Amino acid sequence: MPCVRPCQIPGSSRVAAAATGPEPGAAYNLRHESNCELALSAPGIVVAGLRKRYGTVLALDGMSFSVRPGQVTGFVGPNGAGKSTTMRVILGLDAVEEGTALIGGLPYRGLRHPLHHVGSLLDAAAPHPGRSGRNHLLWLAHSQGLDVRRVDRVIEQAGLAPAARRKAGGYSLGMRQRLGIAAALLGDPPVVLLDEPFNGMDPDGIVWMRGLLRSLASEGRAVLVSSHLMGEMQHTADHLVVAGRGRAIADASVAELIAAASRGNGATLEDVYLRLTREAVEFRTGTSTEDRK
């Protein structure tokens, strides 16, 4: 573990020449910033200098960013940019060769009842097909010392009530996403981390999801949401971390990104994103980490 943590102070992001930089990766690559102490004691997520290799493929190459409370932070980038790997690292599921990922200053594996600190959604909840959604939430609740009242509360919150007692094997992807959201909210956590929650959602579901994410942030929670589609993030996120080639190639507020985009020959936010991630897209033609699933 490096003794100097490269870290990003919330709100101190830079987007200089977002649309015009010839080497986006270099331009946006975060360097060692001062005042790490502030970030370490911050209630959100601080990811610093993650490096991870799958065989010969470098999945994470100095991934660093932070997620502030009270905001929705979008985590975007093409498939294989390292979004899911980063999220698994934050949750203590995958090990890294270098770097740290802290939640409220603590590594995930040091949390006693982690769902009280971080709620997460990976793999669309991944319920056992033979277990009902409600029972899926029930065992999770029991693992955190919570009881059934909390289960029924999050079922309501996630709009899962009509399907809660059916076997999860019959759920649509959208239903499984709602189940995953319910699971993430179970411990009423200050930090919420969602991997591709819009996948498989119908239009109503997408609107609902946006509203939910906004309200979670307005309650003061730190919300990290990954997506490989920029469009979904535009109306949802306050802040964007753009991942490419295993690191954060941009870390800026949505407003700053849009401002940068409008400076460069009328380019759209989508164009900014595409330019930023162009090299990462080429990178994707190798073995992508998403393919591991």
Added chain:
Amino acid sequence: MSAFAHVVHAEWTKFRTVRGWVAGMVAAALLLVVFALLAGVSSDQKGAPPVPIGPDGGPVTDSFYFVHRPLTGDGAITASVPALKSSIPADPEHLRPGTVPWAKAGLIVKESTRPGARYAAIMVTGGHGVRMQDGYVHDTAGPAGVSARLLRLERSGDAITGYASADGAHWTKVGTVHLRGLGPTAQGGLFVASPPSVQGMGTSGSVSTAAFGNLRVQGHWAPGDWTGGQVGAESPGFAGYPANTSGAFTESGGRFTVTGAGDMAPAVRETLPTGGTLGEILTGTFAALIAVIVVAALSVTTEYRSGLVRVTLAAGPGRSRVLAAKAIVLGAVAFVAGLVGAAVAVPLGLHLAEANGVYVFPVTAATEVRVVLGVAALLATVSVLALSAGAVFRHSAGAVTTVVVAVVLPYILMAIPFMPASVSTWLARVTPGAAFAVLQTLVPYHQVASIYTPYEGYYPLAPWAGFAVLAGYAMGALAVAAVLLHRRDA
């Protein structure tokens, strides 16, 4: 509650909310009962001759050629046995001379000629020198190092004392036994027994002929001639005489020549093949194990298939604790399934056996409890082994196949009658299948040469020692699973 208790609670909730897993464990219990039912209804020995029961309640073989006279009160009998020769079938029609180590010729006092009646006897044997035996299971070696051929048996009340001598001048007392409840009149005299000869994986009936000389009786013997006859000719433990032979005795000038077959000994599986055992009533154990293996392996491999393992480990980042919690829940459920299944199967099987006239080797209540607990512990431990294999392989087919091959295949191989004893004994010592020893209720006897293989119900390891072999494998596998769970990404 501690964090670990929460993880255990969560794993229990996880287990009970998948109907298929609960059904699998119930099936394990039912398989034990169903196999007991099948074993009970498929065997019918109504009308079979009764199995002779010895003084201590155990089944016995009690067939020998007896040359006897009543002895009412105290008395003694002395004789020399200069020759004891045995013959073994070379083929179904012909005999060849051979050694039958436990062929017996000597003097006996027996309560009556009823099979199973109390007795005490002193004898020379084909390969084990002079012995004094009583009550079918007791065996005392006579003087070593001298070729004692003179035998003497004295009765005083219910006390019978045996002596041996090489020269007729110096007598060595071999032992005194008390035949409790011996009435005033007993039968005493000469006998010859010749148990089946063990040849490779089977046995064949032998016949032995002894020469007796210097016969002297003292005390209250009934006057008259000696009567010869086969004791226990109809008893199920008696294989009969080899072709063209029969039991007989001749007397000329004080010399007796007696030919006999059979044995006076505790019944073993080979001599009482129609007898059932608790282990057979619980044949369903192997099927129950397969059900337990599938449920236990799937309970972890399905988590890998769906990605649920990430939810599990995100909720419980202490990976060893999650693994331990899974092992506790599965082990407890499998234990209860085994306990309930075996506790129902054993009395049911015994009842059906009795109703169908099938003799079951008796066991003490403590042994019955041990067998039932053993089955429960076997299922519980194998569930931990299968869980560990599931965590190591992360793949249902690989985990299930590995554990079935490790645990159930040895049992099936041991159940093949023509499997060489060395192979099946090895399997029952070193593979996880050694734990099937918890089913054994039969004990081998040194004074009965027989086939003591797992197929016959005799395991090389004691019940809990065999179980310990499996437990060692399970703990080893659990440790490997814990290490890999820590090292690998979820």
